[in-house]
Amino acid sequence: MITPTPWLAETIWEQVYPLLPEFTVEVLPELDSTNSELMRRARSGQHSPTLLVAERQTAGRGRMGRVWQSQPGDSLTFSLSLPMSPADWSGLSLAVGLSLAESLHPDIGLKWPNDLWFQDRKLGGILVEAASMGGRSQVVVGVGLNIRPRPADGLNTLPAALTELRPDMTAPTALLSVVSPLIRALLAFERDGFAPLQRRFEARDVLKDRRVHTSDGQQGLALGVGPGGALQLQTDAGVREVHSAEISVRPFTEESST
Ligand code: BTN
Numbered sequence: 001m002i003t004p005t006p007w008l009a010e011t012i013w014e015q016v017y018p019l020l021p022e023f024t025v026e027v028l029p030e031l032d033s034t035n036s037e038l039m040r041r042a043r044s045g046q047h048s049p050t051l052l053v054a055e056r057q058t059a060g061r062g063r064m065g066r067v068w069q070s071q072p073g074d075s076l077t078f079s080l081s082l083p084m085s086p087a088d089w090s091g092l093s094l095a096v097g098l099s100l101a102e103s104l105h106p107d108i109g110l111k112w113p114n115d116l117w118f119q120d121r122k123l124g125g126i127l128v129e130a131a132s133m134g135g136r137s138q139v140v141v142g143v144g145l146n147i148r149p150r151p152a153d154g155l156n157t158l159p160a161a162l163t164e165l166r167p168d169m170t171a172p173t174a175l176l177s178v179v180s181p182l183i184r185a186l187l188a189f190e191r192d193g194f195a196p197l198q199r200r201f202e203a204r205d206v207l208k209d210r211r212v213h214t215s216d217g218q219q220g221l222a223l224g225v226g227p228g229g230a231l232q233l234q235t236d237a238g239v240r241e242v243h244s245a246e247i248s249v250r251p252f253t254e255e256s257s258t
Contacts, residue, residue, distance in 0.1 A: 007175070008173070025051045028054050031054040038081040039129055039140050042140065052080075060077060061142075079141060079142040080183070082138070085137050086189060090228040090243070091228055092139070092189060094201055094225065095189045096186070097110045098201050099182045099185035099186075100143065112231045113231070114126040116145070120157075145174060147163060194227065209222065212249050214242060221233070222234075222249070228243075
């Protein structure tokens with residue numbers, strides 16, 4: 001039997017409080033979705049920066065209306081909500097993925113726009129949402145990370161798990177590793193945008209120089225990302241920029257349906 005590691009909420013709070021004075025940390029045993037809860041709070045006018053962790057989500061959400069499934073203990077599911085008003089929002093979700101990957105392991109790749117990949121399998125996903133009320137914008141960044149191997153759940157390819165790379169990691173220690181750097185990355189993004197991160201993203205870009213197809217029917221060679229975070233696609237009709245977070249991209253060799 002594996003003894004659960006306690007959540008290191010106080011340590012996280014001590015790291016983050018100097019950066020965000022009204023910061024709070026909450027760990028709940030069960031929620032529908034940490035993103036849904038923080039979006040409800042933002043819409044009801046609660047703007048203080050909050051880290052919300054759920055040990056179990058009953059209605060976890062992924063990008064493009066998909067379901068996000070996770071097993072308690074085998075995965076980390078959290079969302080971070082904070083007020084933000086960058087001059088340009090483009091590339092925000094790429095900045096989040098980059099921060100997580102850099103905090104966790106040099107071998108973690110990024111699949112545009114923001115999936116964490118290891119050896120061509122999905123290790124984690126990110127759902128970025130924003131609520132605007134009375135001229136204020138609140139961003140909610142949701143992160144789901146596979147910590148221990150989990151069942152394929154009908155997927156063609158087994159997901160990757162963080163313990164393949166870091167056998168010592170648990171959901172609480174992974175959370176401690178990522179939160180403070182993620183908040184610094186969000187504050188830096190608000191100030192400087194995505195452009196300063198372009199080269200670091202490129203170093204982990206798993207699609208670069210691969211033939212890909214998009215969910216809106218385009219195909220071509222992935223050339224990398226531009227300074228605004230758009231995917232540069234070499235097609236028969238020339239170089240196209242793919243911007244939308246509502247488009248998913250697959251390399252031709254990869255057949256899973258996450
Ligand atoms: C994706 O890859 O499609 C994004 C997955 C995001 C999942 C996380 S788990 C914590 C947060 N709450 C949710 O309902 N979704 C995000």
